[in-house]
Amino acid sequence: MTELPGQTATPTDANGQDAGDQDASSSSLGTESGIDLDDALIRVEGLRFTRGEREIFSGIELKVPRGKITAIMGPSGTGKTTLLKLIGGQLTPSAGRVEIAGQHVHGLSRRELFRMRRRMGMLFQSGALFSDLSVFENVAFPLRVHTDLPDAMIRDIVLIKLESVGLRGARELMPAELSGGMTRRVALARAIALDPDLIMYDEPFAGQDPISMGVLVNLIRRLNDALDMTALVVSHDIKETLTIADYVYVIADGKVMAQGTPAELNADADPRVAQFIHGKPDGPVPFHYPAPDFEGDILDGRESSAESSGRRQSS
Amino acid sequence: MSALNRGLLGSITSLGRSSIEVIAAVGRAGILLVQAGIGIPSREGIGLWVRQMHFVGVLSLAIVLVSGLFIGMVLALQGYTILVGFGAEEALGQMVSLSLLRELAPVVAALLFAGRAGSALTAEIGLMKATEQLTSMEMIGVDPLKRIVAPRLWAGFVSLPLLTIGFSVVGIWGGKLVGVDWLGIYEGAYWSSMQSNVDFIGDVMNGVVKSLVFGLVVSWIAVFQGYDLIPTSEGISRATTRTVVYSSLAVLGLDFVLTAVMFGDIG
């Protein structure tokens, strides 16, 4: 078991180079479609991260182009949320580097890190609104703590942000009174309150009804166009994500499996990529969390429950 | 033989592992105390602290005062039956006030405080952690140690001594109710035995010092348990229990140590 990191190291290194090669080829392709990977706001190099004994990332390489919408896709449990937390400096990688606008995120002091985060917004999967503050105060929170704006101005900004997510009328409600989709939209308004340079969305489409899904897709696109924000969308909703993304990374098994513009990925011949992009249930990418053989597992369970019920009867 | 060895080795291993875990937790708690407790409060920070004084202090007032009343009354009743045997029932005021000021008020108020306010602090911070409110605050660029933990820590530290003083006052008054109004001791004797035998520094201030220490320890345990818990519903319930158990043990243990230091040379 202790040899595991050593064993995975070799294939990973090979794959890291692989990703590098792909990178070079796709950036030349990318220039044609207006994506310049050299003008990157975020650079992730050789990122490794382990949880317990499980290596979640074994050498991730990616660049998030400035002013574009970049998507990171992958099956659930591959570590997409973890990746966002690594980029935001909440988790520390075991190796590798994350740079945002030239700053080495994990080399910053706690103070510098908090200062850097004012320039980024993050939309959590659960919304994570402050439960003791009203919708209005939730959106006003970043403004109150980071600016000295007068109350009237804060009020205007908050109402503009709430209007843009369609919830100006809900400003007096408390978070407990909102539906899941509304919570997510208020959280979005809060994330953009300070007009950040970078906004990270964790599963923005998960659990949304078709209408709010459409609203959100438009909203993300519009924010990006109007405010020139760099957006990083993490999602397993392939269809919606491909419609808004300018550039896409697919991660699986702790590495970048494929990258390119949506058109490039749609045309990708790699069976693993095709399986994921076209949502086929069967293929080379396993859908299951690592587990022992299914049949054996069930029979084992039967034997032991038979044993225990036998024991219960005899006692 | 080898089975015995393995059993022994296993228990040594697990002992070692849990010792390391305890030391690591104490280390994390220390870091939390330094990062949350030290720093110049902003005007906003003072507002947050006042708000927490309400939740932590004012809302614990009722249970603390009612308990203080009953404990003072019981002390007077018990003390009277003993003192009257020596014809010394005039000393009841002294007995009630010294028991309360030195011992019962700091300790009982701290235990009640751990159950009422400490557990609530742990659950509140834990729920914020479980619903990612702390994480999202960090991502907004606000340190939850300063904004969430610090006001609660300081509110606990300041409010327990005040609650303890309230406990003593009400307890002494409860002793008077029983001793003077019910059992018929001369009221002048009740107050004057107190006046001439209670030392401000030696008794009152020592009690306050005790309650400051307990206030710090209980609030520290409570916020740390909340901040450090595993963010699931089971994690929250366990941490809440741990807060009450650890605080109670810490209060009783520290009370012995402090009493030995403060009053050890008297007897």
Ligand SMILES: Nc1ncnc2c1ncn2[C@@H]1O[C@H](COP(=O)(O)OP(=O)(O)O)[C@@H](O)[C@H]1O
């Ligand atoms: N706090 C945690 N402690 C231990 N393991 C975790 C924790 N959070 C996530 N994981 C594990 O890390 C892996 C990646 O999780 P996550 O980043 O949430 O995946 P995704 O967002 O892609 O669905 C999962 O296998 C999960 O079991």
Ligand SMILES: [Mg+2]
């Ligand atoms: Mg996730």
